[in-house]
Amino acid sequence: MASNDDGPVDSRRMRWQSLLAAPERLPAQLRHIRWIGGGSGAGKTTVARQLAATHGLRLYHCDATMAAHASRLAPADASLLRAFLSMDMDERWVNRPPDAMFKTFPWFAGEGFDLILDDLLTLPPEPPILVEGFRLLPRLVAPLLSLPHQAVWLSPSPAFRRIAFDRRGFTLEIPTRTSQPERALSNLLLRDQLFTEEVVAEATALRLRVIEVDGALGIDEVSKCVAQCLGLGAR
Numbered sequence: 316m317a318s319n320d321d322g323p324v325d326s327r328r329m330r331w332q333s334l335l336a337a338p339e340r341l342p343a344q345l346r347h348i349r350w351i352g353g354g355s356g357a358g359k360t361t362v363a364r365q366l367a368a369t370h371g372l373r374l375y376h377c378d379a380t381m382a383a384h385a386s387r388l389a390p391a392d393a394s395l396l397r398a399f400l401s402m403d404m405d406e407r408w409v410n411r412p413p414d415a416m417f418k419t420f421p422w423f424a425g426e427g428f429d430l431i432l433d434d435l436l437t438l439p440p441e442p443p444i445l446v447e448g449f450r451l452l453p454r455l456v457a458p459l460l461s462l463p464h465q466a467v468w469l470s471p472s473p474a475f476r477r478i479a480f481d482r483r484g485f486t487l488e489i490p491t492r493t494s495q496p497e498r499a500l501s502n503l504l505l506r507d508q509l510f511t512e513e514v515v516a517e518a519t520a521l522r523l524r525v526i527e528v529d530g531a532l533g534i535d536e537v538s539k540c541v542a543q544c545l546g547l548g549a550r
Contacts (some may be wrong), residue, residue, distance in 0.1 A: 354511030377448025
């Protein structure tokens with residue numbers, strides 16, 4: 316997973332260690348960033364695209380970086396990812412209960428989060444950056460905030476998540492590659508529900524903002540709520 320040339324890995328590790336030596340500097344360095352996290356199927360990407368276009372923000376999609384980050388992670392920093400990649404599709408999605416799937420999924424555990432920061436710190440501060448993705452765990456984002464209104468988490472209801480997955484074709488994308496598609500889908504949906512509940516509990520405990528998404532509001536209305544939470548002025 317790490318580069319064959321240890322130079323980039325070592326350079327990143329040294330830069331990250333220097334940041335950890337003075338973590339109090341990070342909120343000031345990241346004050347130009349807004350964060351949208353939450354459960355899968357909540358509409359994070361759609362909302363983020365609307366807000367980026369409306370407010371002239373640079374958009375950073377965490378989901379789009381997963382493959383690149385997996386290749387950059389040193390083995391010592393990615394034990395859960397190594398285990399996940401060694402499994403076949405049934406081992407990942409059929410043979411384990413949803414709570415085990417949730418607890419051992421590498422991105423849910425925060426593996427590779429330092430690479431998100433590494434990417435963001437290399438980008439210029441203008442235009443301001445809007446980061447979105449399920450990898451933005453409240454416990455990891457909270458220490459990076461100058462003010463609470465820099466971040467918000469979207470919490471989809473189970474029914475809304477299923478509708479979103481159906482629309483995106485996600486209900487067929489993974490389950491049909493297993494020997495028991497119906498069981499795999501059920502496990503996936505329950506795993507994601509456990510993750511969403513954990514994210515909401517973390518954000519609530521940290522007094523960070525959460526918006527419930529259940530279909531009562533249209534995407535434009537949800538976008539307005541998120542903009543208000545993030546302190547984005549009307550344009």
